[in-house]
Amino acid sequence: MRAPHGQNRRMNDTREHIEKLTDALRRAGIRVTRQRAAILEVLADAQDHPDAPELHSRANAIAPGISLSTVYRTLSTLETQGVIQRHQFDGASARFEPAETDHHDHMIDVETGKVIEFCNDRIEKLQAEIAAELGYEIVHHRMELYVRKTGQG
Amino acid sequence: MRAPHGQNRRMNDTREHIEKLTDALRRAGIRVTRQRAAILEVLADAQDHPDAPELHSRANAIAPGISLSTVYRTLSTLETQGVIQRHQFDGASARFEPAETDHHDHMIDVETGKVIEFCNDRIEKLQAEIAAELGYEIVHHRMELYVRKTGQG
DNA sequence: ACTCAATTGCGACTCATTCGCAAGAAATAT
DNA sequence: ATATTTCTTGCGAATGAGTCGCAATTGAGT
Ligand SMILES: [Mn+2]
Ligand SMILES: [Mn+2]
Ligand SMILES: [Zn+2]
Ligand SMILES: [Zn+2]
Numbered sequence: 001m002r003a004p005h006g007q008n009r010r011m012n013d014t015r016e017h018i019e020k021l022t023d024a025l026r027r028a029g030i031r032v033t034r035q036r037a038a039i040l041e042v043l044a045d046a047q048d049h050p051d052a053p054e055l056h057s058r059a060n061a062i063a064p065g066i067s068l069s070t071v072y073r074t075l076s077t078l079e080t081q082g083v084i085q086r087h088q089f090d091g092a093s094a095r096f097e098p099a100e101t102d103h104h105d106h107m108i109d110v111e112t113g114k115v116i117e118f119c120n121d122r123i124e125k126l127q128a129e130i131a132a133e134l135g136y137e138i139v140h141h142r143m144e145l146y147v148r149k150t151g152q153g
Numbered sequence: 154m155r156a157p158h159g160q161n162r163r164m165n166d167t168r169e170h171i172e173k174l175t176d177a178l179r180r181a182g183i184r185v186t187r188q189r190a191a192i193l194e195v196l197a198d199a200q201d202h203p204d205a206p207e208l209h210s211r212a213n214a215i216a217p218g219i220s221l222s223t224v225y226r227t228l229s230t231l232e233t234q235g236v237i238q239r240h241q242f243d244g245a246s247a248r249f250e251p252a253e254t255d256h257h258d259h260m261i262d263v264e265t266g267k268v269i270e271f272c273n274d275r276i277e278k279l280q281a282e283i284a285a286e287l288g289y290e291i292v293h294h295r296m297e298l299y300v301r302k303t304g305q306g
Numbered sequence: 307a308c309t310c311a312a313t314t315g316c317g318a319c320t321c322a323t324t325c326g327c328a329a330g331a332a333a334t335a336t
Numbered sequence: 337a338t339a340t341t342t343c344t345t346g347c348g349a350a351t352g353a354g355t356c357g358c359a360a361t362t363g364a365g366t
Contacts (some may be wrong), residue, residue, distance in 0.1 A: 012312060028359045031343065048197040052322080072323060088241065093322060107284065109291050123279050127298055131260065136300035138190055139263050145280055147289035184312060184363055205353080220315045225354060247355060 017044040021098065024083050038063035040072050049106075049115050082145060087093040089115075089144060103144040168264075170251075177236050191216035192227050196237060202248040213288040228292050242268075242297060258296040 021040045022032045032040075038059040050058065056071045066093075075096055078084040087095045089108055095115075103124075107116040123143070131138050161234065175193060176186045183189075191212040195203075209224045229247055231237040240248045242261055248268075256277075260269040276296070282292050 032329075033344065035345075041179075048294055065346090069324085069347075070345060073344085076324090078186055088243075090241075092247065098202055107287070107289065109289070117282055119199065120279055123276050125257055126276050126279075127296075130273055131300050134260070134269065135303055136262070137303045139299045139301050141296070141298045143280075143294070145289075145294045146235070147284050148292050148294045150285070150288055150290045186313065186363075188314075218315090222316075222355080223314060226313085229355095 017098070021083055024081060025078075028081055030081065033084055034063050035059070035066045035070050036074050036077075038066060038076075039085075040070060043078075043096065043098050047096065049087060049097050051063050051093050053094045055096065087142075090146065091148065105145075107145040107147050172229060177234060180236055183230065183234065186220045187216050188212070188234050189227055190223060193231075193236075196231075196249065196251050199250065202218055202240060204246050204248045208249065240295075243299065258298075260298040260300050263299050286301050 018037075021044060022037065023035070024032050025032055025040075030036075039055060042055055042058040043064060046055075046058075052068065052075060054064065055075070056068050059066050061069065075084065075086070075094075077098075079086050084096050085099045087097070087106065087107070089095060102119070104117045104119040107118060108114070109116070110116055117137055127141060128138055170171075175190065176192075178185055178189070185193075192208060193232040194204045194215060195208055195211040199211075203225050205221065205228060207218065208228070211223050212219050212224065218284060228237065228239070232239050235252055236248050238252045240259065242252070242259070255272070260271060261267070262269070279292055280294060
């Protein structure tokens with residue numbers, strides 16, 4: 001099992017990352033507006049998995065006057081474009097992250113809410129096998145481990 | 154990988170199944186009302202993973218006059234009692250099933266919406282290992298494979 | 307039958323998300 | 337540069353699953 005990126009994302013050149021995202025939009029004929037640029041920048045910088053109101057607040061710090069509706073609309077657009085991913089963890093509202101090249105799953109500390117990323121190739125392979133056995137191929141999947149620190153409970 | 158129950162659930166004595174459920178409630182000091190009995194019966198019979206409005210409609214076929222609020226309230230109660238499980242599949246509203254003794258995960262045919270149950274012990278073991286490596290124990294987890302029939306796509 | 311807390315139905319309410327639409331940018335044509 | 341077309345935005349209203357408050361009802365011990 002490898003830790004996909006996470007802590008190291010800050011190391012990447014953020015500017016480069018944003019350009020990759022905006023290019024994807026331009027290629028799809030979608031205008032890169034002030035508000036979309038701000039939201040993309042926030043997403044590229046994010047180490048966590050922020051929800052819409054949080055993204056709204058961060059984006060407004062960069063470019064004041066963005067409405068929450070626009071944040072929601074932009075997030076839907078970006079998701080459709082495959083630029084970001086939406087996660088619906090247990091009872092919470094949707095959280096987002098840029099669609100990195102490498103797939104990963106999530107572990108959520110039920111005490112603190114902390115989200116930890118991971119990917120296990122053996123599990124990924126087994127999932128494909130299970131689907132194949134029944135004549136299916138996987139379109140996408142989600143695996144979430146809700147966990148608690150062991151020991152002093 | 155084994156198919157946990159599914160098609161065979163009809164084979165079980167439904168009456169016996171319902172009694173097991175109602176007993177769990179009585180033991181917890183929760184009244185088994187007309188409406189709760191109906192909802193439990195519907196759940197015990199269900200081969201699929203119905204949502205609240207569907208359960209409402211089925212329960213009303215047995216005992217007319219049950220309100221949707223009561224269905225929602227009862228479902229929450231039953232979930233808290235550990236008698237049923239709630240599933241939140243991709244964009245849909247919550248779906249429910251009795252909490253059988255054996256754990257399983259779900260595969261959703263993205264074309265038809267069909268839900269297939271499965272359980273893979275190797276994956277379950279790997280999940281526990283991954284959590285343990287980071288000093289966590291799993292409280293619960295969810296794994297959903299969104300799939301499509303292979304071939305003629 | 308009597309008592310009383312638990313439960314119900316109803317309608318009002320919440321909260322995340324979506325919509326409608328008129329006003330405001332961007333791209334495009336003249 | 338100006339006009340025209342098309343896409344986006346902000347605002348506030350609407351949605352829809354699920355929850356809540358409350359008066360009326362009922363389950364289950366006495
Ligand atoms: Mn992630
Ligand atoms: Mn199931
Ligand atoms: Zn995975
Ligand atoms: Zn599992």
